[in-house]
Amino acid sequence: MKIESLPPASAAPSSTAKAGRRRWRAPAIGLAVLALAGAGGYATMQAGAKPTPASPAAAAKKDPVHELSPRDVALVEAQPLAVTLPLSGSLTPLAQATVRSKVSGVVRQTTVQEGMNVTAGQVIARLDDSEARARVAQQQAALNEASARLALAKKNQANSAALLKQNYIAQNAYDTTSNAVDLAQAAVDSARAQLELARIALNDTVIRAPLSGVVSKRHAQAGEKLSPDSPVFSIVDLKQLTLDAQVPASDIPRIKVGQEVQFKVDGFGSRNFAGKVLRINPAAEAGSRAMLVYIGVDNPDGLLRAGMFAKGAVTTAKSAAHPLLPLGAVQKENGKDVVYRVDAGKVTAQPVTLGLKNEDAGLVEALDGVQPGAMVLAVKLDDVKPGSQVKLPAAAAAAKKD
Template identity: 30%
Template sequence: MSNFDQGEKPETGAAKAGTTRRRRWLIWLIVPGVVIIAVSLFLPSPPESDEAPAPAAPTEVVMQLLPSELHEVRRAALRDTVQLTGSLVPGRELTIAAEVSGRIEDVSLREGQAVKAGEGLVTIDVEALRNQLEQQQSTAQATLAQLDLARAQLRRTTDLVGRGVTSSSSLETEAANVAQLEANYAALMKQVASAEDDLSKARITAPFDGVISKRSVNAGAFASPGTELLQLVDISELILEGGIPVNYAPRLRVGQQVSIRVDGIPGRRFEGTINRVAPVAVAGTRVLPVYATIANTNDLLKGGMFAAGELVLEETQDGIGIPTTAIREDGDKTYVLRVEDDRVVRQEVEIARTWNRGRTSEIASGLDAGDIIVSQAMERLQDGTRVNRIGAAQ
């Protein structure tokens, strides 16, 4: 069966010619590409350069420094201190009690009122005491009259005995009578003085300038010797009753300075002086009691307030001190990083000693007042590092 019979159409002459032309164009496109690839495979590759390309220059790191990370070197007082805590108590405190029996006539003062020395505080009814005094005075006067009479009689008897008119036994009797009356009169005068003293004690006055801190009686109440009436305190000076570890005892002495802060009064410091040091530590605590006088010129402080501060064990008035955290070590060399323009540079220093329980180092040489140093241990910060300061140094 012919192709025509199978359903295929015979190609015409024009169709065959078109197919032939397309094949020729494809050949012309493919052949040059094959030739180029073959030539490139057989040609030698260009020689490699011996020099590597230059790397890009690294960017310089600039570190920022905060004011808390810097310290300005100054000359100032350097101190070695120990913590001191305790309570404030009045410098003088007195409980005033009745010394005689009687009914309270007047007690007008109340808690918080100030009084002056010699000002009346309490008056006790003294009528019974006054009567007793008058009785004692009358008895003494009567005895004195008897004594004067006995003395006159003794003088007469002595004269008679001298002239031989009267026996000597009468003289002895008269002399014994005078002696007895003199003894009675002396005893009565002591009773009069005691009654006068009791009468004076019925009016109670302030022994010193102070403030009434407690009142225990009212007018009309009966008081007997020992009855508590008032409590008077002097807070012009307060005593800090504190304690420190007993191992500091060898360095303690009367006259050392104390600087304290008081709960309830923020932002204020009060200065005082050690006036007493206990000879024995409190049993079981190894804490040595110390007592410091604190001036209270503005009456800001009150008894019972809690205080905390520092006791100055030793000090120097003119020294260069820097935070110990600023010190760096390199072998046997000690140095700090000083800020110079926009970089930090290594500055070797010599340390004289440490103060303030090791937190401050005194510099003997290497730094001057006005220098700015790095006060913190910043490991990434090294000699020559460029820095940018933010704010003023502390």
């Protein structure tokens, strides 16, 4: 009898164990495939890439290049520089007059009105002259009477002289006739003077313009009764005006006679008018502690009128053409004035000698150290120092080339 032995339980796997092995084999195979594909792609990329050669500069950090904006740089140009002092004030006529009546009388006629141009000597009003003419006739008659008395006195003097020569009369009698002649001559002179005054009064009934200009106001109308010194017309000469400007007393030392003034007037847009300093008031105003500066203005076309408000500036100093720098471009290094120039994309410190400075315009002239056409930093940049690499904006680079 043959006896067969069965294999051990571990040698014959059960169906459950077989199913479990099939479940984990599939993900493992997938991961292996993905790993092989990634390794192949990496090898392909490494084969196609070129190796980067090692250099000493790669280890060191490169200097940054600062890109500048148009506001950071300025092109140096040579121009005259002027220092100005702002001022303002009202325009007043240099010559103006209020025409007054010299005699009493009724206004018979006025020949001009406000806004009309008049010339010196032109008749602008007439008064009733009947009384003045009668006074002239009266004084003429008085002169004629005095002249007749003088003629008689001279005749008596001649007769007395002949009698004295023949010793028919005493010396005292002759002296009396001579004295009568002197008195008669004095009477004639007085009558002649009174006649002249009467004639002047007659002429004063015709009122004339004392200067050429424009009538600004009419004070009397036809038919009004005027007394001596009554105003009749006001006339202003607009060809020469004065700008009365108040300047603080602390700025008066900068003002000199003859300095040029540029100003504008409301209503004329951007048009500039010019004048010159004529006079400076020696006393300050009590309230403002300012001094009046009188500026002469030529106004041949008569566009400017009295009372207009003007605003401008007086040129207190002026220089010839020199290279001009922005005030922000000047820096102090070791007690010296320097500017940062930009040459071939690199910043260098350049010492300069400064001249006239205009705080209002923000400019200062360079007497030495910088030439026209140079490109400088217009403002202080904390990160930009001498030796720094910079890139100019396109507009500034094109201007520098031009």
